[in-house]
Amino acid sequence: MRKLSLLTRPLGDTIAFFPPLIATKEEIKQIIVIIKEDIQTVMEEMNHEE
DSSP states (O other): OGGGTOOOEEETEEEEOOOTOOOHHHHHHOOOHHHHHHHHHHHHHHHOOO
């Protein structure tokens, strides 16, 4: 996610992110898109390794 300009903190099986309190709905939506895309990428990479 860092490559997509989103700083997160992995906590076991949880992904923590801390958007600024002044974040707009559009910015929150973009954060969700980045997280979703990155999870999909990781899952695809894991499937190719099997």
